[in-house]
Amino acid sequence: MTDPTFSAARERFRSGKLMPRKFLEACLERIEAREPKVRAFVALNIAGARRAADASDKRWKAGKPLSSIDGLPIAIKDIIETEDMPTEFGSPVFKGWKGGRDSACAYALRLAGAVIVGKAVTTEFAGAPPGPTTNPHDPKRTPGGSSSGSAAAVAAGMVPVAIGTQVGGSVLRPASFCGIVGFKPTFGALNRGGVGDQFSQNCLGTLSHSLEDAWAVAHEIAVRVGGDPGFPPFAGGAAPASPRRPDVLAVLETDGWAVAEPAAKKALEAFLRKLSAAGVTLIDRKTSRRVEQLEGAIAGASQLSLGINDWEKLWPFAELDLRAGKGLSDGLRKAIAAGRKMTPDDYIALLKRRDFARDVLMSLAGDVDALITLGSAGPAPLGIHSTGDAVFNMPASMLRNPALSLPLLEAGGLPLGVQLLGYPNQERALSGIAGWVTALGAKGKKKR
Amino acid sequence: MTDPTFSAARERFRSGKLMPRKFLEACLERIEAREPKVRAFVALNIAGARRAADASDKRWKAGKPLSSIDGLPIAIKDIIETEDMPTEFGSPVFKGWKGGRDSACAYALRLAGAVIVGKAVTTEFAGAPPGPTTNPHDPKRTPGGSSSGSAAAVAAGMVPVAIGTQVGGSVLRPASFCGIVGFKPTFGALNRGGVGDQFSQNCLGTLSHSLEDAWAVAHEIAVRVGGDPGFPPFAGGAAPASPRRPDVLAVLETDGWAVAEPAAKKALEAFLRKLSAAGVTLIDRKTSRRVEQLEGAIAGASQLSLGINDWEKLWPFAELDLRAGKGLSDGLRKAIAAGRKMTPDDYIALLKRRDFARDVLMSLAGDVDALITLGSAGPAPLGIHSTGDAVFNMPASMLRNPALSLPLLEAGGLPLGVQLLGYPNQERALSGIAGWVTALGAKGKKKR
Numbered sequence A, B: 001m002t003d004p005t006f007s008a009a010r011e012r013f014r015s016g017k018l019m020p021r022k023f024l025e026a027c028l029e030r031i032e033a034r035e036p037k038v039r040a041f042v043a044l045n046i047a048g049a050r051r052a053a054d055a056s057d058k059r060w061k062a063g064k065p066l067s068s069i070d071g072l073p074i075a076i077k078d079i080i081e082t083e084d085m086p087t088e089f090g091s092p093v094f095k096g097w098k099g100g101r102d103s104a105c106a107y108a109l110r111l112a113g114a115v116i117v118g119k120a121v122t123t124e125f126a127g128a129p130p131g132p133t134t135n136p137h138d139p140k141r142t143p144g145g146s147s148s149g150s151a152a153a154v155a156a157g158m159v160p161v162a163i164g165t166q167v168g169g170s171v172l173r174p175a176s177f178c179g180i181v182g183f184k185p186t187f188g189a190l191n192r193g194g195v196g197d198q199f200s201q202n203c204l205g206t207l208s209h210s211l212e213d214a215w216a217v218a219h220e221i222a223v224r225v226g227g228d229p230g231f232p233p234f235a236g237g238a239a240p241a242s243p244r245r246p247d248v249l250a251v252l253e254t255d256g257w258a259v260a261e262p263a264a265k266k267a268l269e270a271f272l273r274k275l276s277a278a279g280v281t282l283i284d285r286k287t288s289r290r291v292e293q294l295e296g297a298i299a300g301a302s303q304l305s306l307g308i309n310d311w312e313k314l315w316p317f318a319e320l321d322l323r324a325g326k327g328l329s330d331g332l333r334k335a336i337a338a339g340r341k342m343t344p345d346d347y348i349a350l351l352k353r354r355d356f357a358r359d360v361l362m363s364l365a366g367d368v369d370a371l372i373t374l375g376s377a378g379p380a381p382l383g384i385h386s387t388g389d390a391v392f393n394m395p396a397s398m399l400r401n402p403a404l405s406l407p408l409l410e411a412g413g414l415p416l417g418v419q420l421l422g423y424p425n426q427e428r429a430l431s432g433i434a435g436w437v438t439a440l441g442a443k444g445k446k447k448r
Helices: A006-015 A020-038 A046-061 A104-111 A148-155 A172-178 A211-225 A262-277 A289-298 A301-312 A317-327 A330-341 A344-362 A394-399 A427-442 B006-015 B020-038 B046-061 B104-111 B148-155 B172-178 B211-225 B262-277 B289-298 B301-312 B317-327 B330-341 B344-362 B394-399 B427-442
Strands: A041-044 A073-077 A115-120 A161-166 A181-184 A203-208 A248-251 A281-283 A370-374 A403-411 A414-421 B041-044 B073-077 B115-120 B161-166 B181-184 B203-208 B248-251 B281-283 B370-374 B403-411 B414-421
Touching (some): A006 A020, A006 A211, A020 A041, A020 A046, A020 A073, A020 A115, A020 A148, A041 A148, A046 A115, A073 A104, A073 A148, A104 A115, A104 A211, A104 B317, A148 A161, A148 A203, A161 A211, A172 A181, A172 A414, A181 A211, A211 A427, A248 A289, A262 A281, A262 A414, A262 A427, A301 A330, A301 A344, A317 A330, A317 B104, A344 A394, A370 A427, A394 A414, A414 A427, B006 B020, B020 B041, B020 B046, B020 B073, B041 B148, B073 B104, B073 B148, B104 B115, B104 B211, B148 B161, B148 B203, B172 B203, B172 B403, B172 B414, B181 B211, B203 B211, B211 B427, B248 B289, B262 B281, B262 B414, B262 B427, B289 B394, B301 B330, B301 B344, B301 B394, B317 B330, B344 B394, B370 B427, B394 B414
Parallel strands (some): A073 A161, B073 B115, B248 B370
Antiparallel strands (some): A161 A203, A181 A403, A370 A414, A403 A414, B041 B115, B161 B203, B181 B203, B181 B403, B370 B414
């Protein structure tokens, strides 16, 4: 594939040089070729996808596409309900389960003319125990998780975009491991209706090859079904803002720096020098009291997030444990048991710590354009028994702010992400910075 | 029934003078006698309830009840999933539908030893079109809605407590019409998992004969499954605070005063004189600039709430409309169509107005103990084709603060509620005031 983005294909739909059905067939060929090794999908609805693509062909021929993503082949993480395929949540307990309805995002995507190709592998209930998916860059390595299939399907060129979800590191980390763009919007910005878990850090995200595709999909969902009830819908615009050089970026170490691989640190440090050379002022915990405060507030983000999750597993997971305990992983059952030992006061204390960290983040908003760190502690590790460490992704989950993992680094010949974090509901500003940073990253970089 | 509260029965369980099974049988007799006219239930699981009550008997005999509500016969609004009975959401589209799981509250209630007797009638998806339930005080009148069956079952003495939900006026209004206590906690304080709608004003509430029962049920749910993910669970305590005379109450007119029935106004005014005589300082829009501001901020609460709801119907209701449109009421389909015409910006504007009203409410917190108004615009109106006007209840829904309707007034020989509104997550303070106000209301009042 020369240009794997949907935005490029859309230009060709517009000019009549390509049609959605033909584009879909190229995706299906790619699935046939790569799926046996990558194992990104739990279910495919090829007949349904072809019908949807044919309908899209007609609309494009008539010059009346339903939206900017009409004809987009897309995969949906199998933690999210689709009317036409089972939703199994990565759990044997839900083998073949059908909810009989489309989730909010699936419904919105169909209304916008997108072509839902299949359900992508998730870890068990978007938690720890992984599925069979391998990393398209090296089948001996994990694609990351929990949106394992979503990231792998996109990275392998099977679909240009996939929907994932993130509670801890489930969009940003697989994006980093798979060498693609991972976008986690502000908490609440995309409607989670019909998603199997409703954790207070969970949000929908996109995996794609470009910012343009990520923004288009988020926008088309938001205008059709909004965000979570009570939250402002994604308002980042139909397309990313024009690239804009940030004046000041705060470099975050997070808890991850202590465990990051040397090659990953070196790659980020080289990139930071590039940013500095291009005129960006970089501040960090050593040079800024407020960044130091933020580092302090997000220290222990993983434990905090897991504690919050344990309590929030009291329903539906503790209820499910009563009925189908043996079908759940030991890890999940342990987390449920931990949640049962918590009190409302324990949970309230964790929420207060989380709120405090967000307040500290907001103290930077006046004069710091965005925050930057690694997308993951290193490139995808060997083995598919674990989906890798989410330590670099927990801060954005805990802060519930928007974040992107951009495929701009390499370590040991494998892709690695640069992570940018923005301010709540300021996705548009983040996109301008991300566009500029991406262009800078592309300069002088050898094509993968 | 001499004392219809569960807390009185519990004392007798403790002393061995009564056992839960026998208490349940009295409820079942009452159901047999009154249900043909009241029509509060969509489904009953009498065998299951008897088994649960027998198990409770054993625990009480062994001196080891699971909680303060062990053995409590309870009804659950049919908008809430129960594993053992269908959940039909008041809609023919879901006739006989079974989700196969317990909602968070049903799960928590069972863990606490409560005896789930049946599913109580709801209006269609807790919206407008009513079910067949009649008011236990007069079968020609509505019990109110949308928690119609929950309120009627309690008022008729069929169960001591029922679970309802409120988005607009669905707990407080039926409580007022049926002459019982309706309690709507702070938004998010009781876990809504497994409730058919996730509107941003929706919360679980209780209907009962006493504050004690309301508090016990809320507490036992909150310690077992918490509140909504991300929200502090109900922390009002296992029992209401000791009765405490408020120093200052703000009298709210709301949009309701203009349409309230003269007899209802007179009843409230007489009650306010009683409060005043007992030493409570009353302030209102004429005497307090801040109350005037709050009246301004909650003006149009009904339209605001309906607008927010319309947008939030985009999922699951607009999706359901695609698949089962003819099974939905015309009113619901109109609301869905209105939601489809809204933009994210329209919704954001409504959220901002709602947030502003909450800020104004909080400006009173320093020196106003609670707010007081009518529970409804009058007693239950004639006819069961409509569940009555929720105009007095929309403010507490919009403000997402805790509120109680207390059965302390009468108009035209029918019950009428006094409504007390508190501050978010300050249920404990509200309960002390409510206890004192209830005692005052009982003084010199003829027994119904």
